[in-house]
Amino acid sequence: MSANTIQRQRLEQRFELWDANGDGQVDKSDYEAEARRILSSFSEAETTTKGKAVLDAYRNMWTIAAKSGGIAETGALNPEQFNAASEKSMLDRGEQGFAEVLRPCIAAVANLADEDDDGEVDRDEFARWLNAIGVPNDPAQLFERLDSNKSGTLTTDELVQAVRDYHEGKLDVPLLGR
Numbered sequence: 001m002s003a004n005t006i007q008r009q010r011l012e013q014r015f016e017l018w019d020a021n022g023d024g025q026v027d028k029s030d031y032e033a034e035a036r037r038i039l040s041s042f043s044e045a046e047t048t049t050k051g052k053a054v055l056d057a058y059r060n061m062w063t064i065a066a067k068s069g070g071i072a073e074t075g076a077l078n079p080e081q082f083n084a085a086s087e088k089s090m091l092d093r094g095e096q097g098f099a100e101v102l103r104p105c106i107a108a109v110a111n112l113a114d115e116d117d118d119g120e121v122d123r124d125e126f127a128r129w130l131n132a133i134g135v136p137n138d139p140a141q142l143f144e145r146l147d148s149n150k151s152g153t154l155t156t157d158e159l160v161q162a163v164r165d166y167h168e169g170k171l172d173v174p175l176l177g178r
């Protein structure tokens with residue numbers, strides 16, 4: 001199964017977002033730059049436990065991308081290679097692909113947002129998250145939509161589903177930034 005048009009557009013947007021130095025390729029340093037951008041938007045140092053976890057998650061995501069793209073970790077992926085690697089590691093594998101590739105990153109960012117450390121993201125924490133990544137959406141409305149079991153908090157599962165819906169074109173809010 002190959003990616004449909006929306007899936008492809010979303011991958012292209014992600015590529016542009018992640019090509020931090022704009023050289024037309026993504027490499028490990030771009031993934032690290034993206035992790036640091038998220039950390040700075042949450043005003044979190046990369047040396048804290050939560051900060052380190054975000055950097056590690058993004059580095060791990062690069063390891064998977066490089067492996068799926070058939071290149072060394074010190075190499076770089078051009079847009080075509082990046083799309084192919086993303087399809088192979090993530091989109092073509094459905095839930096399992098997302099669980100392995102994106103879930104650790106989403107969990108690490110959710111942990112950043114989780115100020116009271118209760119393991120879930122409540123309404124205020126979610127509003128702060130959207131504010132940190134600069135998404136101009138109504139946090140309250142979006143929260144209700146993502147809180148599928150209506151518990152009043154968002155679990156990592158609910159957040160992973162949101163990112164998955166974004167990549168499948170069912171949701172227009174990129175929780176990891178766009």
Ligand SMILES: [Ca+2]
Pocket residue numbers: 018019020021022023024025026027030
């Ligand atoms: Ca680059």
Ligand SMILES: [Ca+2]
Pocket residue numbers: 114115116117118119120121122125
């Ligand atoms: Ca919380």
Ligand SMILES: [Ca+2]
Pocket residue numbers: 147148149150151152153154155158
């Ligand atoms: Ca919930």
